[in-house]
Amino acid sequence: MAPTLRTAGVLLVLVLTALLIWKLARRNWFWYPLLIILIVIATWVAWIASQSMLVSLLTLFVAMAIAWLMTRGRNRRWRAAPT
Amino acid sequence: MRRTLYRYRYLILGVVLAAIVGQIAFGYSTASSQVDVSRGGVAGWPQYGRDQEGTRYTPLNQINRDNVAYLRKAWEYHTGDFSDGSDGRPETTFQATPILVDGVLYLATVYGRVIALNPETGAELWTYDPGVDATVERGEFANRGVSYWRAADPVQGRACERRILVATVDARLIALDAGRGTPCPDFGQAGQVDLSRGVDLGTYQADTQEYGVTSPPAVIGDLVVLGSAIGDNRAATLERGVVRAFDARTGALRWLWDPIPREPTDPAFRTWADGSARHTGAANVWAQLSVDAARDLVFVPTSSPSPDYYGGQRAGSNAYADSVVALRGSSGKLVWHYQIVHHNIWDYDLPAQPSLITVRKDDRDIPAVAQATKMGFLFLLHRETGEPIFPVEERPVPRSDVAGEQSWPTQPFPTRPRPLAPTTLSSEDAWGLSPWDRGQCQNLIKRYRNDGIFTPSSLAGTIQYPGITGGTNWGSVAVAPRRGWVVLNLSRLPSVTGLIPRARLEAGRPDLPDDATISQMRGTPYGLFRVPALLSPLGLPCTKPPWGTLLAVDTASGEVKWQVPLGTVRDLAPVPVPIRWGTPNLGGPIVTGGGLVFIAAAMDNYLRAFDLETGKELWKGRLPAGAQATPMTYRLGEDGRQFVVIAAGGHGRLGTDIGDSVVAFAVPSVARTCWRSPWPRRFALLGCCWSSC
Numbered sequence: 001m002a003p004t005l006r007t008a009g010v011l012l013v014l015v016l017t018a019l020l021i022w023k024l025a026r027r028n029w030f031w032y033p034l035l036i037i038l039i040v041i042a043t044w045v046a047w048i049a050s051q052s053m054l055v056s057l058l059t060l061f062v063a064m065a066i067a068w069l070m071t072r073g074r075n076r077r078w079r080a081a082p083t
Numbered sequence: 084m085r086r087t088l089y090r091y092r093y094l095i096l097g098v099v100l101a102a103i104v105g106q107i108a109f110g111y112s113t114a115s116s117q118v119d120v121s122r123g124g125v126a127g128w129p130q131y132g133r134d135q136e137g138t139r140y141t142p143l144n145q146i147n148r149d150n151v152a153y154l155r156k157a158w159e160y161h162t163g164d165f166s167d168g169s170d171g172r173p174e175t176t177f178q179a180t181p182i183l184v185d186g187v188l189y190l191a192t193v194y195g196r197v198i199a200l201n202p203e204t205g206a207e208l209w210t211y212d213p214g215v216d217a218t219v220e221r222g223e224f225a226n227r228g229v230s231y232w233r234a235a236d237p238v239q240g241r242a243c244e245r246r247i248l249v250a251t252v253d254a255r256l257i258a259l260d261a262g263r264g265t266p267c268p269d270f271g272q273a274g275q276v277d278l279s280r281g282v283d284l285g286t287y288q289a290d291t292q293e294y295g296v297t298s299p300p301a302v303i304g305d306l307v308v309l310g311s312a313i314g315d316n317r318a319a320t321l322e323r324g325v326v327r328a329f330d331a332r333t334g335a336l337r338w339l340w341d342p343i344p345r346e347p348t349d350p351a352f353r354t355w356a357d358g359s360a361r362h363t364g365a366a367n368v369w370a371q372l373s374v375d376a377a378r379d380l381v382f383v384p385t386s387s388p389s390p391d392y393y394g395g396q397r398a399g400s401n402a403y404a405d406s407v408v409a410l411r412g413s414s415g416k417l418v419w420h421y422q423i424v425h426h427n428i429w430d431y432d433l434p435a436q437p438s439l440i441t442v443r444k445d446d447r448d449i450p451a452v453a454q455a456t457k458m459g460f461l462f463l464l465h466r467e468t469g470e471p472i473f474p475v476e477e478r479p480v481p482r483s484d485v486a487g488e489q490s491w492p493t494q495p496f497p498t499r500p501r502p503l504a505p506t507t508l509s510s511e512d513a514w515g516l517s518p519w520d521r522g523q524c525q526n527l528i529k530r531y532r533n534d535g536i537f538t539p540s541s542l543a544g545t546i547q548y549p550g551i552t553g554g555t556n557w558g559s560v561a562v563a564p565r566r567g568w569v570v571l572n573l574s575r576l577p578s579v580t581g582l583i584p585r586a587r588l589e590a591g592r593p594d595l596p597d598d599a600t601i602s603q604m605r606g607t608p609y610g611l612f613r614v615p616a617l618l619s620p621l622g623l624p625c626t627k628p629p630w631g632t633l634l635a636v637d638t639a640s641g642e643v644k645w646q647v648p649l650g651t652v653r654d655l656a657p658v659p660v661p662i663r664w665g666t667p668n669l670g671g672p673i674v675t676g677g678g679l680v681f682i683a684a685a686m687d688n689y690l691r692a693f694d695l696e697t698g699k700e701l702w703k704g705r706l707p708a709g710a711q712a713t714p715m716t717y718r719l720g721e722d723g724r725q726f727v728v729i730a731a732g733g734h735g736r737l738g739t740d741i742g743d744s745v746v747a748f749a750v751p752s753v754a755r756t757c758w759r760s761p762w763p764r765r766f767a768l769l770g771c772c773w774s775s776c
Contacts, residue, residue, distance in 0.1 A: 009518070010517060010518055010519050047517065047518070048516070051514055051515070051521060053518060056518075
């Protein structure tokens with residue numbers, strides 16, 4: 001049972017990631033895919049090093065928060081820039 | 084997209100510029116490499132293990148920590164003897180270590196073909212082909228090298244006063260004239276001795292597909308001493324694993340020693356219940372032997388009796404199998420023996436050459452033998468008595484749950500150094516690239532019997548950790564005599580082994596993993612299945628990296644001085660990412676007076692140099708194939724360069740790239756032609772140094 005749940009969980013994460021990429025990437029084909037790739041890499045490195053779901057999820061959330069802050073700062077700067 | 088690229092134009096430009104500047108800087112630092120060819124002494128590599136003692140240590144120091152980064156390929160030779168299996172022949176493995184003696188480099192290919200090369204240029208001088216049938220599948224198709232014998236009082240101009248001795252995988256010992264490569268007619272029958280004779284037990288005929296020799300013989304005085312390689316899970320009764328000494332001139336048998344005591348008068352006979360010593364075969368010596376000429380001793384590492392995974396018909400501790408044994412060189416008489424595995428049912432043969440070292444303990448120099456094992460244990464024994472130098476504890480180990488088996492209740496564990504490889508594996512230790520394959524590995528670990536090292540094979544399957552290949556294997560150890568250290572490489576890979584009731588086996592292939600191999604173990608109630616590596620569905624080991632390490636042990640204290648991963652997954656992964664996770668490895672290290680450890684062995688195609696002091700990787704040289712072999716080094720003259728040579732031919736069963744190369748590396752010498760060249764130095768180095776300097 002546990003392996004089935006784990007497999008379903010991993011598949012769910014992959015599907016959600018793909019949807020997120022599709023949703024966000026259309027806004028900016030460089031910035032959002034870059035962020036998503038970096039988030040995935042950070043999460044994966046955390047998994048490789050710790051072999052712990054908890055640590056990996058924490059890393060995922062922290063990476064997403066940093067990405068959100070960076071995107072906010074970037075958008076604000078661009079809006080403030082003279083046209 | 085175009086707008087985005089424009090926005091990041093300075094970043095992109097910066098990265099490109101940095102790459103160009105880095106390349107130029109690296110190129111010029113390469114060009115500035117120089118080596119003072121007048122320093123470093125002169126030394127050859129006259130034996131497989133550098134010397135009779137098997138130290139794999141050379142005092143040469145022309146290549147050292149300061150200049151090893153500039154090592155470059157000096158020459159490459161192709162033997163032509165290889166197969167990747169596509170031509171119907173078995174996949175090859177090139178395990179040879181060349182020897183350098185009297186200014187000539189000698190080596191043997193996987194097919195036992197002997198080749199003499201110019202050691203400065205790699206030019207072929209002569210070859211000799213013994214005609215080994217390359218189409219036959221053999222238990223172990225390998226040849227680790229040749230040996231050298233010279234007459235004590237050579238007659239000038241007479242042939243065969245210097246001989247190259249090669250033993251073949253089809254059980255022949257051949258003597259060749261070292262100068263011309265022709266068989267010595269006064270040796271055996273037209274230059275060769277048939278080793279398959281005189282080894283049967285009356286009920287089992289010697290099978291040269293499964294009985295042969297894979298390691299070069301030892302030479303002590305005028306005697307050539309050698310053991311044999313036997314496919315030891317075919318049956319309960321197999322060929323005798325005798326160690327034999329032949330006259331180096333005539334090929335006549337001088338003495339013979341059987342690792343299984345056949346006579347009741349032998350005190351060890353009682354360690355074989357019900358007279359089982361009379362019908363059990365093997366316990367052979369397939370690894371390299373060592374010689375202490377001053378003490379007239381030959382050290383032989385014996386292996387498992389037949390069959391190697393079920394001992395129900397050979398109950399008892401089974402002396403002298405799986406032991407370090409000291410024999411009198413001149414007579415073959417037993418001097419002492421020390422058993423390292425009692426009643427072996429794990430194929431934990433003694434795979435490594437016993438290295439003769441000096442251990443400094445309590446302000447005394449003790450002549451010792453260092454024996455590395457597949458279990459990842461390192462035993463240090465007194466060379467004259469066989470007594471352990473540090474305490475060895477007999478610890479209880481798991482008992483067999485298979486009907487008929489009487490596993491031995493305890494096994495020896497050295498207290499110093501402590502086991503060098505992990506000896507237990509729990510499902511929590513499982514490792515994966517993702518939660519999914521880690522979960523699969525956890526399930527695999529839970530599926531099998533798994534009570535730690537020395538858990539006997541069971542009907543459900545047993546996790547064997549360290550696995551079938553070790554621990555340490557035939558790569559043995561290298562000695563750093565001034566520090567009193569030994570350097571060795573280990574694999575950390577679990578295997579799965581299990582027994583199949585005979586009736587089930589005969590009913591057809593049982594339900595087993597796809598990568599399981601089956602052995603018959605005829606004459607016993609069981610067959611054997613083995614899965615060489617416990618892998619996840621993604622093909623990676625189920626254990627946490629590193630999967631292979633290199634380490635140095637201080638023999639005075641038994642402490643591990645350093646341990647580093649050996650190898651990257653570059654040549655294993657679909658994408659060539661050089662992550663240093665270490666890999667399972669076969670082959671061994673050498674140590675030089677320049678403070679370096681050279682080793683290949685890992686599953687990526689590199690020869691590496693490590694700092695002996697710290698274990699830091701200082702250099703690696705790309706090879707055309709895997710190098711499951713031990714390197715060697717030499718320097719011919721006072722004005723010559725030091726070369727490091729490795730056989731790079733891969734290992735079919737291990738899965739590394741197959742090839743047929745012998746590659747020599749050296750540091751470029753200071754070359755006048757280069758300095759005069761109108762080209763910048765870096766181009767001059769590429770353009771002329773290797774061809775004309």
